[in-house]
Amino acid sequence: MNQNPSEKTIIEDETKESFQNIYFSKVILFNDLVNDFGHVEDCLMKICFKSKKEAKKISLEAHNNGKAICFVGSLEECETVAEKLSAEHLTVSINS
Template identity: 30%
Template sequence: MNWEREILHKEEVEVELLEESTDLRNLVVYNDDVNTFDHVIETLIKVCRHTQEQAEQCTMLIHYKGKCTVKVGSYEELMGMCTSLHQKDLSADIE
């Protein structure tokens, strides 16, 4: 009987983890004709805590692809970052 309870508990934990991971959202930054590469890079480093290389790569994707997911997390985690990006005049949204 103990092993049955153990299996059921393990299945419940796995379901809970799956439910938590499905709540993840993407913070997406969109291209515009206003901001410079340097401004976008500096903002991603400050707001999203990117490394220089991450910020440069995301900025290139934003420029050439039109948008880039710059961070993945819960809505609550990303909301403050999204607001900060807007305050820096970047076009961003949580999807």
């Protein structure tokens, strides 16, 4: 079976995306009116292992768009991160 290069690329991309979705989940941070940027950034650095620059970018994305991905990992890792962020009064969810 011969495939043209564009079909092969689409299939490889879909397979790669499916593979990543099976093994990785995402923690989504939601914007709220309670926490200030400093607290959110500190939590992202401490709990999600983000640099100051990454934490600021994620905080701004959540503020501007209502939500942002703040952590990607196994479901177990995401559950742990989400619990810790929730304990800091941040609003999060896990997408598998």
